[in-house]
Amino acid sequence: MVAQIRHSHSERSLRHLVDLEHGQISREIYVNDDVYRQEQEQIFARAWLFVGHETLVPNPGDFFQSRMGEEDVLLVRDRKGQIHVFLNTCRHRGMKVCRYDDGNTLVFTCPFHGWTYGTDGQLVAVPNEESTYHGELDKAAWGLHEVAQLCNFYGSIWATWDAGAPSFEDYLGPFSEGIRRCFQSSDGRDNGVEVFKPPYKWYIPTNWKLPAFSFDGDMAHGAMTHQSINTAAIGPQGELGGGGRHGLRAAFPKTEYEFCSAELGHGGHNPIFELPGVPPYVETWQTAPGVDDYYRRTREEQAKRFADQYLHGGGGCVWPNAIVQPQRILLKHPAGVGRTESWRLYPVDKDAPKLVKDAQRRYMMRYGGPAGLTESDDMENWNYASRASLGTIARRLPYNFQMGLGHAFSDDRVPGITLNNRTAEENQRARLRRWVEFMEAGSWDDIYPMKQT
Amino acid sequence: MEIDSRAQQLERLLLEREVEQFLYKEAQLLDDRRFSEWIELIADDIHYFMPQRRNVKFGEQYREHSDPESEISWFDEGKATLAGRVRQINTGVHWAEEPFSRVRHIISNIQIEDVQGDEVKVRSNFFVYTNRLKDEVNLFVGTRHDVLRRDADTAWKVAKRTIILDQNVLLAKAITTFF
Incomplete structure (x- = not known):
C-alpha cells in the first residue's frame, strides 16, 4: 500500500482511499507518513495559504514570524512600506535569520556566519566578503527566498510558493x-x-x-x-x-x-x-x-x-x-x-x-x-x-x-x-x-x- | 539599616508560614478535585491572568508578556469565568477532563514581597504535572505573582493572580487545570 501511495499516478491511485461516491475515507490518509510527505509537496508548496494581516506589520521594518505548511516564514514590511513573505532560512547554511516572534528591524543578520539581509530580502552584506569570496559572490542571486505570489486581500495577507497558481480571487471563486x-x-x-x-x-x-x-x-x-x-x-x-x-x-x-x-x-x-x-x-x-x-x-x-x-x-x-x-x-x-x-x-x-x-x-x-x-x-x-x-x-x-x-x-x-x-x-x-x-x-x-x- | 526586633522577625515568620500553608491548602484542593471549595478561596474581584510569552530581541523584554490592556493571553478573566470553569468541570461531560486527569501542583520558592494593610504580595513557583488517560503527560512550570487578602470566612482569598508559564507555543493540547 505504501508504494502505491508514493506513486500517486500509478494504476491504483489515492482514489481508492477516498471513496466519495460511498462516503468512505480510509484512515490511511490521516496516519500514513508517505501521504503526509506527499501533502507537503502537492498541497502546501502549491496552495494559497494565510500568512497574516497587514496590521501585524503596520510600520516600515516591522516583521512577524508566521508559518506556511511546516515551514517558518517572515511577514515583513520593508523600509519602503512594501509587504513581503520570505522563508526564514539563511541562504548560506540554513540557519533561521530571525528567531523573534515579531518586532522591528533594519536588517536580518544570520547569527551563524553573519550574512545580512535587508527587509526587502536582498543580501546586503557578507562578513569579509572581499577577502573570502574574492569579490565573486553574486549577492543579487542569494537573497532570502520569497513566495512566488502574495496577495493583500482587504488587509489579510495570503501567499503561495507556486508561480503557476491562479490569482487569489480566482482561487476563492x-x-x-x-x-x-x-x-x-x-x-x-x-x-x-x-x-x-x-x-x-x-x-x-x-x-x-x-x-x-x-x-x-x-x-x-x-x-x-x-x-x-x-x-x-x-x-x-x-x-x-x-x-x-x-x-x-x-x-x-x-x-x-x-x-x-x-x-x-x-x-x-x-x-x-x-x-x-x-x-x-x-x-x-x-x-x-x-x-x-x-x-x-x-x-x-x-x-x-x-x-x-x-x-x-x-x-x-x-x-x-x-x-x-x-x-x-x-x-x-x-x-x-x-x-x-x-x-x-x-x-x-x-x-x-x-x-x-x-x-x-x-x-x-x-x-x-x-x-x-x-x-x-x-x-x-x-x-x-x-x-x-x-x-x-x-x-x-x-x-x-x-x-x-x-x-x-x-x-x-x-x-x-x-x-x-x-x-x-x-x-x-x-x-x-x-x-x-x-x-x-x-x-x-x-x-x-x-x-x- | 534598621534591625528588626525579635518580635517583628517572629511576626514575619508566622506570616510566611501562614501564607505558605494557605497556598499548599489551595493546591491540595485542586489536586483533590474539590473545585467548588477552591473557588471559595477566590476573591470576587480577582484578575486571573496568564500572559502569552513572546520571543523578543534583547532590550525588548518589556514586551515579552502579552499586555492585559490590549493583547491576547492564555487567561485574562475574573471570577465569573473562573466559576464557569468550575461548573463546567463538574458537569461530568467536559470531555477534556472526563475522566479526570491526574493533577499534582508542586508549589515552592514562596516569597513575601510586600505587606500592605490586609493584603500580602507573594510570589511562588509552580510545577504542575498532569497525566491523562494512559500516557498523556503535560508539564506546566512557571511562577505566580499573587495578591492575597485577609478574609473573615476563609482566612485568605486570592485577590489577584498572575501566572507566568515558561512556554511560547503551548506544548499541551489544552489547559483544563487551574493554577
Whole structure:
C-alpha cells in the first residue's frame, strides 16, 4: 500500500482511499507518513495559504514570524512600506535569520556566519566578503527566498510558493465576497479590521486534516462535544437565554446551509437570505455595558450600506487549512503526520473604542484557543480520534462521511455553490475531493480551471 | 539599616508560614478535585491572568508578556469565568477532563514581597504535572505573582493572580487545570 501511495499516478491511485461516491475515507490518509510527505509537496508548496494581516506589520521594518505548511516564514514590511513573505532560512547554511516572534528591524543578520539581509530580502552584506569570496559572490542571486505570489486581500495577507497558481480571487471563486466581508468592520467598510496580538499557538497531537477539514464542516459535533459549555455561560449575554456561547441574534428570513464550492474545496455554514439588507440588531452584550451602543450603531450603518443587497454566503474554510470567520481566524498547520500546530487570530473593528475591543477580546479568550472553555473539548476529540486510528486493524476501517450524501443541491441565488442541510458532511467531502485532486495533480494546469471529476 | 526586633522577625515568620500553608491548602484542593471549595478561596474581584510569552530581541523584554490592556493571553478573566470553569468541570461531560486527569501542583520558592494593610504580595513557583488517560503527560512550570487578602470566612482569598508559564507555543493540547 505504501508504494502505491508514493506513486500517486500509478494504476491504483489515492482514489481508492477516498471513496466519495460511498462516503468512505480510509484512515490511511490521516496516519500514513508517505501521504503526509506527499501533502507537503502537492498541497502546501502549491496552495494559497494565510500568512497574516497587514496590521501585524503596520510600520516600515516591522516583521512577524508566521508559518506556511511546516515551514517558518517572515511577514515583513520593508523600509519602503512594501509587504513581503520570505522563508526564514539563511541562504548560506540554513540557519533561521530571525528567531523573534515579531518586532522591528533594519536588517536580518544570520547569527551563524553573519550574512545580512535587508527587509526587502536582498543580501546586503557578507562578513569579509572581499577577502573570502574574492569579490565573486553574486549577492543579487542569494537573497532570502520569497513566495512566488502574495496577495493583500482587504488587509489579510495570503501567499503561495507556486508561480503557476491562479490569482487569489480566482482561487476563492464563489467564496471571494464572503471572505471579503470577514475583513470588513461591523459597519461594512472594507479593510475595517485589525488583529489582536499575539496569535494563540498550540500543538495538537492529531493529523492536520482532522481539525482543518471538520472546522466549519462538522455541525453535528456541537451538541455532543460541547454539551458542558452552556453551564459556564461564556457568551456576551451571560446567563440570559440559557447561557449559550454565541451572542443573541435577531430573527431574519434566511436559511443556513452547508455551503461549499465542490470544485475548489472551500466551505462554511452560511445563509441564503429571503430579504435584502442585514438583520436588525439585538442587544447581546449584557455582561459588558456600553458595547451594544457601538454595535447597534455600526449595524445601522451596515444596513444602510447594504440595504439593497442580498448578503448570501460568508466565511468558512479556505482550502486547505485556513478557517476565516467574522472575528475569528483559525489555522491548522501540519507539524508531522500526527501533529498539528494550531493558530488563532482575532480580528476586531479597527476604529472601535477600547471598551468594545476589550469586551470582544475577553469574549474570544474565554471562548477559544487551548485555554478557552469551548475548544478544550475539541482538542480531546481530535487527539484521541487520531490516536485510535493508528492501529493495524483500525486502519482497515474507513471513516464514515455519508451524512447528507446524495442530498446536495444548488440554488440560482448562489451560483457555483453546492448546498446541503446545515448539518451534513458536504463541506468535508468537498475538501476531500479537492485533496485528491491536489495530491494527484502534476501542476496547476491539472486543477485550475477546475476539472470535472 | 534598621534591625528588626525579635518580635517583628517572629511576626514575619508566622506570616510566611501562614501564607505558605494557605497556598499548599489551595493546591491540595485542586489536586483533590474539590473545585467548588477552591473557588471559595477566590476573591470576587480577582484578575486571573496568564500572559502569552513572546520571543523578543534583547532590550525588548518589556514586551515579552502579552499586555492585559490590549493583547491576547492564555487567561485574562475574573471570577465569573473562573466559576464557569468550575461548573463546567463538574458537569461530568467536559470531555477534556472526563475522566479526570491526574493533577499534582508542586508549589515552592514562596516569597513575601510586600505587606500592605490586609493584603500580602507573594510570589511562588509552580510545577504542575498532569497525566491523562494512559500516557498523556503535560508539564506546566512557571511562577505566580499573587495578591492575597485577609478574609473573615476563609482566612485568605486570592485577590489577584498572575501566572507566568515558561512556554511560547503551548506544548499541551489544552489547559483544563487551574493554577
